[in-house]
Amino acid sequence: MPFSPLGAGFLTGKIDETTTFDPSDFRNMVPRLAPEARKANMALVEAVKLVAAAKRATPAQIALAWLLAQRAGMSPIPGTTRRRRLEENMRATAVVLTTEDLEGIDTALAGVEVQGARLPEAVLKMTGL
Numbered sequence: 001m002p003f004s005p006l007g008a009g010f011l012t013g014k015i016d017e018t019t020t021f022d023p024s025d026f027r028n029m030v031p032r033l034a035p036e037a038r039k040a041n042m043a044l045v046e047a048v049k050l051v052a053a054a055k056r057a058t059p060a061q062i063a064l065a066w067l068l069a070q071r072a073g074m075s076p077i078p079g080t081t082r083r084r085r086l087e088e089n090m091r092a093t094a095v096v097l098t099t100e101d102l103e104g105i106d107t108a109l110a111g112v113e114v115q116g117a118r119l120p121e122a123v124l125k126m127t128g129l
Helices: 035-055 059-068 083-094 099-110 121-127
Strands: none
Touching (some): 035 059, 035 099, 059 083
16 A cells, blocks of 8 residues: 555645745655755656646546556555545546556656655654665
8 A cells, every 4th residue: 555645745746846835744854855856856747747638637646546557456545634635536546547658657757766765764764664
């Protein structure tokens, strides 16, 4: 089960290197979400946005649909505090990604060296990840 499959909101396309999080937001401590890492990792978001536009879906739906297409029984767990986002995320199950879509996403992913650790070092030690 993928934890935080939308990258704490990053893969939704609503966050970029200029985004400022509330001072109490946990994402301020996540190395992968530091401004310089976000800037470097935007290629991932751009790849998802391209497919989203072609499919008339949101980037979040494409990211979730891609995960669901990886293998049977995949159960991503996106977090949300808003009903509209829950409904948006649930509609990812209706998105059909073709072999060409999946290959395009995989090619884009292979070309990006993700910058920043996925969690702060202390949290990683506690989780065993």
